[in-house]
Amino acid sequence: MINYFQLQFKMLNRQLIDFGLALLIAYIVIPCVFVLLSSYLFSKTAFAGYVYILIAWSFISKLNEKARNDFLKSIFDKQKYFKLRIIENLIFATPFILFAIYKQEILIALILITSPLFLVVFNFNTRLNFTVPTPFGKKPFEFTVGFRNTFFVFPFAYLLAFIAVKVSNFNLGIFAILVIGLICCSYYSKIENEYYVWNFSLSPKEFLLKKIKIALFNFTLLVIPAITLLSIFFFDQVDFIIGSILLCYAYLVMVIYAKYVSFPNDKNLTHGIIVASTFIFPPIILIVIPFFYFQSIKRLNTILE
Known part of the structure; x- marks a missing residue:
């Protein structure tokens, strides 16, 4: 040992x-x-x-x-x-x-x-001895696999949103949204086989855009119960709700780009530190996203083109 x-x-x-x-x-x-x-x-x-x-x-x-x-x-x-x-x-x-x-x-x-x-x-x-049903398709795999491994988190997050309304604690409701966002971001930590990426037959830009569209749609699908509840009872703070959703969108985009920066290898220590720093100081995500984007495009060029 x-x-x-x-x-x-x-x-x-x-x-x-x-x-x-x-x-x-x-x-x-x-x-x-x-x-x-x-x-x-x-x-x-x-x-x-x-x-x-x-x-x-x-x-x-x-x-x-x-x-x-x-x-x-x-x-x-x-x-x-x-x-x-x-x-x-x-x-x-x-x-x-x-x-x-x-x-x-x-x-x-x-x-x-x-x-x-x-x-x-x-x-x-x-x-698990049974297959957990998901509202997602089989392709791409991230949300299907990730949801089945973390499905128990979502009732907890929805319960937090309900408690937030019950005790008039808006911040707790925002926290529930961020929990869902963080869980969805974790789905992109798994690296798929190189052949699976090549099989898309898309340019690097098209491939990343497709991934992002699916990620944002699926995240929105999962967070709708929480944001609907909060929007009804905290309507005067709907701008903060929208802001938290946009923040989660930004993190999803970042982790998707980060996933393919070193593809087909796992993210190295440097990239891990950069990603972690954005959670502690969110404004730097505006710099990290384009940095990861160009790096991932460069990496995917060797596979998709």
Whole structure:
């Protein structure tokens, strides 16, 4: 197990060097940037703690990829696998936990400490013996597969919207919309086979546009119950509802472009840091979207043309 973490550490160092950062500088700058962005987030919204949890979970969820965990299970016995995955999750959660403690957000810190443990258990034991119906077609696959893995989140989000109306808490309703948006964004973390992309027989621009149209339509379909409820009871704040929807649209566009920046390989550490920074400081998404767009077009040119 120690050898596994040593290997992961060496791979991380190699990625930092490939990015052009000296290791000493990287291990000083990255924590400083994390603290600055975290401080900015907590200074701008009362719901920073909830957003913080979602960001931490988004990092941890990257460790739940089925093929990766199946490989680990083939190497380690059940007990060692559990220990390894718990340690991994806690390593990813530790910066968020420490900052939450610094901000005296004890409840947030406790959630961040305990949730990685439950995420490991859930990932290890969950097996669906039935096919969950979806309102989406089979192509492309992202929403169909993603919805079946996260269908239980949507009743929770709709319940939050209902509670928001019940207690006249508009911010809670906006949070429900953002939860749905974040879940939909997570659907584009899975990289498909190169042949599947080539099979579209479209230009890179047409391919990305098709993906975006489907993503925006499907997200809208899922969020309609929440925005309808909020629009009826908070009509005077419909502009904020529209703004939250547009923000989710922007993030969906960004993650679609980000998915194909390194295709058919997974996103590297650099791209992951860039995406994560947009969740902490949303305005930079206006720069990130065109950057990822041109990079993804360049990458897809080698496959589609």
